[in-house]
Amino acid sequence: MKMKRSPAIKRAVSLALSVAMVVTLAVSTNTVTLADDKQSELQAQKEAAQQELEAIQDKIKENQANKANAEDLKEQFEQQTEIITTQIGLLQQSIAQVEADINAKQLEIDEKQAEVDVKQAEYDERWEGFKDRLGAMQMLNDGGSIALLSSATNLYQLLTFANTLEQISSKDEEICQTIEAERQELEAQKTELENAKAELEAQQAELQNQNSQLDSKKSELQTSIQQQDQTISEADAAAEVLAAEEEEARKNLDKAAAELDAYLNSQVDKYSSAALTCSLNFGPALASYKYISCVFGTGGHRGTDFAAPANTPIYAVADGIVTDATYHYSWGNYVQIYHGKDDQGSTYSTLYAHMISTPVVSAGQSVTKGQVIGYVGSTGYSTGNHLHLEMKINGTLVNAANWIPH
Template identity: 55%
Template sequence: MKHFSHSKKFISLLLSVAVAMTMTLSTVMTPLAAASVSDLRQKLQEQQAALEKVNQQLKEAQSDKADAQAIKTQLEQQKSLLLSQIGTLTEQIGGLDNDIVNKQDEINQKQQEVDQKQAEYDQRWADFKDRMRAMQRLNDGGSIALLSSATNLYQLLTFATTLEQIVSKDEEICQQLEDEHTQLEQQRAELEQAKADLEAKKADYEAQKAALNSKTSELAENISQTDESISKAEAEEQALKEAQIEANKKVDEAAKELDAALNAANQAYGNASIQCSLDFGRPLATYKYVSCYFGGNGHRGTDYAAPGGTEIF
């Protein structure tokens, strides 16, 4: 009986020690589990914040890319318009070149007419001077011999008239040649002025074309810079997409770690699923404010704030 009594005491002692150890381990594990869950929750929040940052940066990069592409489209439209204007000016300049060549041909032809008329005038004037010298010789003595050879009064009277008619005709022809020469010179001057106007117009078109070419070159440079911006934005977008994938992986990993810790804690205190890493809807339709999460300070439940006396679910 004494042996049995001692055994019974020993068994009771072992049970007491086991209970004490269980309570001690439970007391120790609860803060450790709470600390682990808290750390994992903090890690998940940090990874989610990092993911949000990457998402925002990706959104900004895509916006920058879209802006650069819009600017490039505008620049290309402006460049296309300028090239069209340059093409029009080039055609107009080509037309003016033809007009200038044609006008120069007209000037050359008119100059030939002027030179020919001048030659006729010079020849007529030379002939007139020869006749005047001949008449002068007649006045110096030859005319007396010519008059004395007249056989009747008619010859005497018509001699002076004939000389006067010759002089008058020469003067008329010379005046006509001079008038024609003046008219041709005026026409040639008008052609020269028309040519000068065409050349001035061509010079103006050339200046406009040069300005448009300069503007086109400037636009081409801006388009090239915009292409660089687009390429940079695309590279940044690709890098951020890769970073986004990595950030999502880290969020998933942190969520899995937190879920594993929560599941372990849930299993330690019951089979009911209390919470997880995902932000699901609240199980209660009326009370939605969590006043204490599971694991906080060793707490073994998730408390929703409600008036005193509310039934516990």
């Protein structure tokens, strides 16, 4: 026999149930909100630490590039200096040779001048003798040559005297002309030698000018080399400072990552009491893929990357409960699944990252092995379409490739 309830009692029970549902929903919603806030806070801390580390690494790369550029410039300057030093050596040899040629030419000029002087003295001597003879002839017989001619007693004497005087005069004139011609020829030769010397001196001046320019260029290059040495020294000093900053930033990032990992593990722990048994019979996360683009542990890599086309389906590798299905700055859209415990009590969980869009499953949802949980993409910190697959045993990262077929 059923007990009949009064309308008032029914209304009271209904009201109580409604309040209970509201309270339950409110508590559940508040818990999820707090969890999401905590995860967002930890993600933000890790992202800030990551950005700080990347900024320092960018500075390190820039500093290394500046140092490499300075070293390249220094090498170029040293090569140019070596070439210029060789050119200066050759120029100095040329200058020395030209100077020797100038000195030799000056000796020739001096010798030619001596010959000119001798010829001039010979001319002067001949000219003085000529003048003396003319003077002597003018003083002969009280009237010089006229008196001498007038003393002739016959035509023969007259012609002989006149012819003799003309011969003396012509001979003197001829000799003077010959000497003068020889002197002028010597003067011409001397002028030619002086012109040749002038050309050599001009050549010497040009070589010395080139040498001066090369010396100046060499000094500039040596100054540039010193500047590059300074830049290299500064880069070395900066590298030490940046290395210390990078180490500190890496510690901060490791700490933030550890805190986020602890949070993710705590999300798994929420479902650790669920009666899930992990058979360890894992299936592939992808039906096919192009190649493994990054292996576990490379450069601190947390998982295994499988390059695959965009929108390739991603499968749960085993039965489990979704503990996270959200967005992370590094993982992009990702899903984390708790797979339960094995016979020895060890817990297993997997994480699938860089999905092209919001996961098709949600936190708290049960999934089965081979169920589609999302699709391959390149969201978050990614440079191409691929699946980033992580696996943890007892909350510790392991190489998923050792457990999951691929």
